[in-house]
Amino acid sequence: MAPEWHSTPCQFADFDNFIMNLDTLYSELTLKTKTKMVLLVLDGLGDIATKERNYVTPLEAATTPYLDAITQDAVQGRMIPVAPGITPGSGPGHLALFGYDPLEFQVGRGVIEALGLGIELKAGDVAARANFCTLDKKGIVTDRRAGRIDTAVCEELCAVLSKKIKKIGDTEVIIKAGKGHRFVVVFRGKGLEGPLTDADPHHEGAPIPAVKPVDSKSAKAKKAAKLIVDFYAEALPLLAKKHPANGFLMRGIAHQPEIATFEERYLLKPACIAVYPMYKGLAQLVGMTKLEGPQTIADQFQRYLDEYDNYDYFFIHYKYTDMYGEDGNFEAKTKAIEELDAALPILLQKKPEVLSITGDHSTPCAVKGHSWHAQPVLLTSPISGSDKLDRFTETGANLGSLGVFEAKFLMRQMQANARMFDKFGA
Amino acid sequence: MAPEWHSTPCQFADFDNFIMNLDTLYSELTLKTKTKMVLLVLDGLGDIATKERNYVTPLEAATTPYLDAITQDAVQGRMIPVAPGITPGSGPGHLALFGYDPLEFQVGRGVIEALGLGIELKAGDVAARANFCTLDKKGIVTDRRAGRIDTAVCEELCAVLSKKIKKIGDTEVIIKAGKGHRFVVVFRGKGLEGPLTDADPHHEGAPIPAVKPVDSKSAKAKKAAKLIVDFYAEALPLLAKKHPANGFLMRGIAHQPEIATFEERYLLKPACIAVYPMYKGLAQLVGMTKLEGPQTIADQFQRYLDEYDNYDYFFIHYKYTDMYGEDGNFEAKTKAIEELDAALPILLQKKPEVLSITGDHSTPCAVKGHSWHAQPVLLTSPISGSDKLDRFTETGANLGSLGVFEAKFLMRQMQANARMFDKFGA
Numbered sequence: 001m002a003p004e005w006h007s008t009p010c011q012f013a014d015f016d017n018f019i020m021n022l023d024t025l026y027s028e029l030t031l032k033t034k035t036k037m038v039l040l041v042l043d044g045l046g047d048i049a050t051k052e053r054n055y056v057t058p059l060e061a062a063t064t065p066y067l068d069a070i071t072q073d074a075v076q077g078r079m080i081p082v083a084p085g086i087t088p089g090s091g092p093g094h095l096a097l098f099g100y101d102p103l104e105f106q107v108g109r110g111v112i113e114a115l116g117l118g119i120e121l122k123a124g125d126v127a128a129r130a131n132f133c134t135l136d137k138k139g140i141v142t143d144r145r146a147g148r149i150d151t152a153v154c155e156e157l158c159a160v161l162s163k164k165i166k167k168i169g170d171t172e173v174i175i176k177a178g179k180g181h182r183f184v185v186v187f188r189g190k191g192l193e194g195p196l197t198d199a200d201p202h203h204e205g206a207p208i209p210a211v212k213p214v215d216s217k218s219a220k221a222k223k224a225a226k227l228i229v230d231f232y233a234e235a236l237p238l239l240a241k242k243h244p245a246n247g248f249l250m251r252g253i254a255h256q257p258e259i260a261t262f263e264e265r266y267l268l269k270p271a272c273i274a275v276y277p278m279y280k281g282l283a284q285l286v287g288m289t290k291l292e293g294p295q296t297i298a299d300q301f302q303r304y305l306d307e308y309d310n311y312d313y314f315f316i317h318y319k320y321t322d323m324y325g326e327d328g329n330f331e332a333k334t335k336a337i338e339e340l341d342a343a344l345p346i347l348l349q350k351k352p353e354v355l356s357i358t359g360d361h362s363t364p365c366a367v368k369g370h371s372w373h374a375q376p377v378l379l380t381s382p383i384s385g386s387d388k389l390d391r392f393t394e395t396g397a398n399l400g401s402l403g404v405f406e407a408k409f410l411m412r413q414m415q416a417n418a419r420m421f422d423k424f425g426a
Numbered sequence: 427m428a429p430e431w432h433s434t435p436c437q438f439a440d441f442d443n444f445i446m447n448l449d450t451l452y453s454e455l456t457l458k459t460k461t462k463m464v465l466l467v468l469d470g471l472g473d474i475a476t477k478e479r480n481y482v483t484p485l486e487a488a489t490t491p492y493l494d495a496i497t498q499d500a501v502q503g504r505m506i507p508v509a510p511g512i513t514p515g516s517g518p519g520h521l522a523l524f525g526y527d528p529l530e531f532q533v534g535r536g537v538i539e540a541l542g543l544g545i546e547l548k549a550g551d552v553a554a555r556a557n558f559c560t561l562d563k564k565g566i567v568t569d570r571r572a573g574r575i576d577t578a579v580c581e582e583l584c585a586v587l588s589k590k591i592k593k594i595g596d597t598e599v600i601i602k603a604g605k606g607h608r609f610v611v612v613f614r615g616k617g618l619e620g621p622l623t624d625a626d627p628h629h630e631g632a633p634i635p636a637v638k639p640v641d642s643k644s645a646k647a648k649k650a651a652k653l654i655v656d657f658y659a660e661a662l663p664l665l666a667k668k669h670p671a672n673g674f675l676m677r678g679i680a681h682q683p684e685i686a687t688f689e690e691r692y693l694l695k696p697a698c699i700a701v702y703p704m705y706k707g708l709a710q711l712v713g714m715t716k717l718e719g720p721q722t723i724a725d726q727f728q729r730y731l732d733e734y735d736n737y738d739y740f741f742i743h744y745k746y747t748d749m750y751g752e753d754g755n756f757e758a759k760t761k762a763i764e765e766l767d768a769a770l771p772i773l774l775q776k777k778p779e780v781l782s783i784t785g786d787h788s789t790p791c792a793v794k795g796h797s798w799h800a801q802p803v804l805l806t807s808p809i810s811g812s813d814k815l816d817r818f819t820e821t822g823a824n825l826g827s828l829g830v831f832e833a834k835f836l837m838r839q840m841q842a843n844a845r846m847f848d849k850f851g852a
Contacts, residue, residue: 022529025509025512025529026509026511026512029512072477072481073476073477383474383793384474385473385476385790385799386474386475386477386481387475387821387824388475388821399824399825401504401799401800401820401824402830403504403800403829403830404829404830405510405830409509409510409511412509412510412512413511413798415511416510416511416512416513416797421513421798422513423513423514423796424512424513424515424518425514425515425517425518425532425533425535425538426515426516426517426533426535426539426678
């Protein structure tokens, strides 16, 4: 069960002293209305101004005539993805954008990895990140990454395991190779639950520890832990002669949580138009329909036009801002923003009632990775009002009427702009 | 007893898992000091900039020399009335301005309606919104609004009921007509409590359902529910020949909650100078003294001068900004702001130590109703500092040092500016 979180303005207690989530209030006020909303996510959009780059960010450096035109009738702000100073992975970053408190709805790393590899998880599936390692004759881990074997070798080994281990008892086992020495194992059966401790000593020179339920009282977690033991018993002999990949470690072992679907929470029919499996997976986690096919942002916008009548909410994901931010490639990140801007007129052929453009977090070029810096956000609707800013930038967003706020509230702002909330109190 | 609240940065838990309210901390730090504070509420003040109005809001369009002069030595910010995206009614809007968390102190609709009609409620009174309806011979509701009878007819029918039903057992019954088919019933007795479910099928073609306690374990609510049944038994025969108003529905049945008075919370003697009953009622809910009489803002400011020595805190309410916002009348809302500005020199004859000017929420002309948009707030005191802004406007407030914050904290800012808080920690 998800932990109870107590944060403002997020939660309150009712008269029976039962802790009630602010989500419940939002739900009670939610009206079923006709609307078209678009959440356009430029992954890792946020950046920082530094002396080396003459205090200009990629968003500021980019030539963005279409974004600029939208900005005139929009409000801006900056969003804290999770909590001040916390750098999120893609999972928490996107759950927050979808309006789910990323602290309440924690999704295990194994689940995220499985989603990232395109495995269609079901509620209750237990997933683990795994990677091949090298064991000595006594079972001591001598190389946690098995000499960083090639992806091709990893795929071959996973095929060996998959072929021999299809089931353990009545539980289905799904094994899928990732990059290099990495793979994912999913257990699909009844009465399973995570999280479990890692089957990983986290340093060389020690044996693989046995996994244990994090909650020692959970019978379901005990069953899952037993499965891992049985899986090791069947799998290790198959790898015995595969040195340096004669063993494997498992981490982040968790189950796919039961999450109220996006449609249940918001009374909106959602669709996801993403290119990369991870983001499709995260959308699927909350029950969005995946619209497959498009490979470019222009194609993605075209697909939105084609499907306009079929959904109420469209999550459109653009990866390249994050990718080039991770590379520290300022010019490429700037160009990625310009390419998205150039395609915007396609989206705007049927302007949604509510359009929000933002990132799931910042990926500053100077950091070469995800960061905690609040990402800029833009929101426009016929009743959003205007902050009278000429451009959508980090520094401009500092002047916006939305202020600095937690990303999980963006969805609530979008709903309000779609007139989806009844008045609170008389 | 007030429910326990769990919020950040408002609340915290100690190691024994005892939840402590941030209000408790504020109370502990509160010092008794001599001060004069004024909260000047321009109801529904906040607005939005739209293309149709050349991106100017009423506050920006208005000529406000006296407000401008105050602004030089003031700080500004924007306030979220309840939570992001939530549009408040007048009740939650004002409770927040008075420093009471509007999620913690929820006041039933019946109570608000009774206050709005000028009934002086006491703690424990159970109040219901009611309206006349039409019943057929089998007791089925055929018109939920009794053909929208005139106010005069409603008053006549309420007089009939009032005359015959003064008490039920030892419980006093107070009946007061509102507009059209609407009226209010208050039950004043011992050991009563709400909320109850509605005596209203919410659609035609069904009988009036029996009310039930929302909390089935509450003996007090059971007693209140029984009273409603007895009230119907006595009242319906009196209306039998009054077709189309031969029945009535009751909704929002709730008790006036026990709320720590303003004076208890803040050690300040408060007065309310309002024109409309609803706002007097809300002030009375927290124990403010109502200073009756003034009908114009100039009169209200004059009354403040006259009563300057008798109170520490003055809540002055100005209705017209909201009224014209609801009408979508931009020019009238602008003019209402100018009229208030013209009267400001009266108030400033005895400048309060702490003066805050704001709205209880936004009522944008383009929305023609209350909205969730954060309202601008201005605060001035000898130690407020200055944000060096020339005017008090929505866009200017975005740049203020108060930032975007929850309205319930305004009172704390006012107290701080009156040096009412001791230092926290060494």
